[in-house]
Amino acid sequence: MAAQVEQMKPLPDLDDPVSAPFWREAAQGRLSFQRCSVCGYLRWPAASLCPECWSPRAEWAPVSHDGEVWSFGxxxxAFSAAFESDVPYVVALVQLDAGPRLIGKIVDVVPADVTVGMRVTAAFESFADDAALVNFRGLRSD
Ligand SMILES: [Zn+2]
Known part of the structure; x- marks a missing residue:
């Protein structure tokens, strides 16, 4: 059993009431962030209080799926056996058009084709019945 656990990929904590809605929205094909009900700031990562105005009030708001690669590796x-079948793969910091920067894999791409500034859009990868990871894939520029 221990070996099995070691080979599992780390996944988000769906028992966390503050952040779980992010992953559950992704399972519905929506990229959503907490939007502060007082000042409108998009909170990332999700938090109990707004880092701009300290309000606890927020609602989950869907945003554009698009952005651009800000940096990548x-x-x-594979640094874990769970990722051996994935290499080589690209992990990028994506500057979303909506504001937040997200870290995610760039999927369906040859790693050598990824560039800083490359336009990407969210690509959701299910990891539970009602939760998904947010990856990205290239957007055609034409
Ligand atoms: Zn606020």
Whole structure:
């Protein structure tokens, strides 16, 4: 059993009431963030209080799925057995058009084709019945 646990990929905590809605919205094909009900700030990561005005009030708001690669790295070696079948793969910091920066894999791409400034859009990867990870794939520029 222990070996099985070691080979599992780390996944978000769906028992966390503050952040779980992010992953559950993704399962519905929506990229959503907490929007402060007082000042409108998009909170990322999700938090109990707004870092701008300290209000606890917020609602989950869907935003555009699009953004651009701000920085990235190519994993040529698996640092966990759970990722051995994935290498090589690209992990990027994506500057969303909506404001927040998200870290996610760039999928369906040859790693050498990824560039800073590349336009991408969210690509959801289910990891539970009602939760998904947010990855990205390239957007055609034409
Ligand atoms: Zn606020």
């Amino acid at each position: 190519v994993y040529e070696r």
